[in-house]
Amino acid sequence: MMPRVSLAIKVPAVAAVFLLAVSLFLSERVLSRLAEIQTAHLVTLTRVYLDGLSTALVDAVLREDVWEVYAVLDRTRQGDGDLTAAETIVTTPDGRVIAAGNPRRVPSASMLPADYPAAETLSGEIVLREPEARAYVRRDVLYNGRAVGAIHAKLDISSLLDERRRVLWTLVLSNAVLTLILVVTAWVTVRRMMRPVAVLAAHLEAGIAGEVTPIPSPAVARAGHEFRRLFAAFNTLALSCREREDLIRRLADEERLASLGRLASGLAHEINNPLGGLFNAVDTLKRHGERPLARATALDLIDRGLRGIRDMVRTTLATYRADGDGRTVDVQDLDDLKILAGPELLRNDLVLIWRNGLTGPVDLPASPLRQILLNLLLNACNASPQGGTIEVRIAEADGGLRLEVADDGPGMPARAVAVLVDTTGSVTPFGRGHGLGLWMTGRLIRDLRGTVEVSRSPSGGALVTVALPLDREGGIARVA
């Protein structure tokens, strides 16, 4: 109906309209009853007045005695009372004036003035003309049952109309005051009643935007009985949400530690492999160091082994730098990931097809980008069967960067897809050791305002496609 108007306005408005209707109805009743009473009173007074006058006048009217008629009118005019006759005129039956109380306006021997009601007006009947605040009445002067003349009186009813006006204003004013009091009371009451709703709404909105916080206990204590139950329920919900977030965070930390352990063991393995060769070369140098060929071969061996170790260490340092260095990504940063994934590839005897289409630096932060690609790569390694093939494509496309990781595994389970592509943050990782990496990857992609899709690769495995827009604003997206 009126969705944009708040209850604090709507309820007082409805109350005001209701009261207005009631007061209109009552005022109309009061005023019309008052008018009836006034008219009845006026008729009674007029009857008394005209009875007296016609008795006093009958002889003079019969004789058409101008002076006597005037003298009687003059005397009655001096009488006071509720009734104010503005003008009294005595005429013959055919409307010729014998004498009037105000002879200057209505001279004797003239005809009855035109503002008086027509002669057909019933004797004793009162004609009200409110616009001019006058009432007109006519009364036959009877002698032996025959009308020998008529009294015409014009009455001043302005005091009656004033009284009606005063009553009207009293009604209007008191109703206005009552309505105002009611509206203010309704407004205050509804606002007080709606305050807990506003508190709840604010907490819900804060929960959607970020952290869900319970309603503080003073606010709960202030609320009424119904709202206290509602608040308690909300607080329980808020607490369980918070516990679940904490749990996820802990699991993520554990997963990170676990993958760190795997990486560390891979790293140890990678260093350990050349170490045997190096020790052999050192042994050769000790024994056959004086032989130039042997020495040269051994040194070369040592050199290559140390280089391999150095590359490994450097790449690991670059990837797992504790703080985001905010550096933009270069071709080499991504190529280094081959080295990091190397142990996993070896372990499963996997073939990696690496197609890096980048030719120079791209305006995207290096650290999160490398983590995204490494996680997807390691995930593909996990999913791939022994001796499988993994294909990675990196290319600039549509003003952004496009990453594709395909494997020939069994395809990504629906739940894992949901964790990865979820944009609302409402899907939480599930299970042990699965999904947390994808969940973190999804968050990193969202932080870079990117999108991710999962489809089928040509070989029937999973094909994960990530599209990242270039960081046009120059700012560096926050890395969780």
Next chain:
Amino acid sequence: MRAVRPTSRREVVRAIGGTFGALAAPRVLRAAEPDLRFGLTPVFLTSDLELLQRLKSRLERATGRSVKLITRRTYQEITALLVSGQLDAAWICGYPFVAYRARLALVAVPIWKGRPLYRSYLIASADRSAAGLEDLRSDIHAFSDPDSNSGWLVTAAALAEMGTDPAHFFRQTFFTYGHRNVIRAVAAGLAGSGSVDGYVWEVMRETEAELVAATRVVQASAWLGFPPIACPIALADDPAIHRLRHALTDMENDDDGRVVLSMLRLDGFRAEEPSLFEPIAEEMRKVRGGSTG
């Protein structure tokens, strides 16, 4: 009912008799002789009960007889009572005096501003510019009384001289049976003009200035004999009438008398010859000789 409440002070002029009868006047003498019946016409101005009380005391003391003051609504009633001998004396108008000249005798005549004379005024409302009788043609005209000289006869005679009469000259006429009422009728606009006693108009100019200020004198008549006190001619030499005449002419020498005179704005009373009223008789002949008024 308001219309018939007791007469106000202003209307006692017409109703003195009714109220006077109720007065418990001190009897100076025992009622060995019958009351002296004294009639009053609406010539009277002041309607004060005090005036009547003092007049009665004055007359009783001076005549040695108990006095009964009698008033009626019209001149005609008092005149009829006087002429028929039902009153011993009465203050009447000059017109009935000359009309019944053969049957009435003068007792005394009031003195106003040093003379036994007064005038009739034609009055109109103060905002009219009429300069004479001719300008009042087709008015509604208020007369005082058909037996009044100043309030009827003077104007009727003037119209007779012009060859017309009130019924034709005026649109409508009516009688108010009182000079004060003529002034009220003209002041209120009920009548366009009126014929009124000049003495009454002048005195009311002091006593009821506001009412009189609404009217103005269009034309004043010649000086005529002031309304006299008369008695039936049969009583002209009666000792009681002599005492009454003395009571009137000697009025300024008595406390009550002085109060009465000052209330009436009169200087005193004087014995006068009937010829004083000849001009009124002349007017009457004009009116009766012409059309009947």
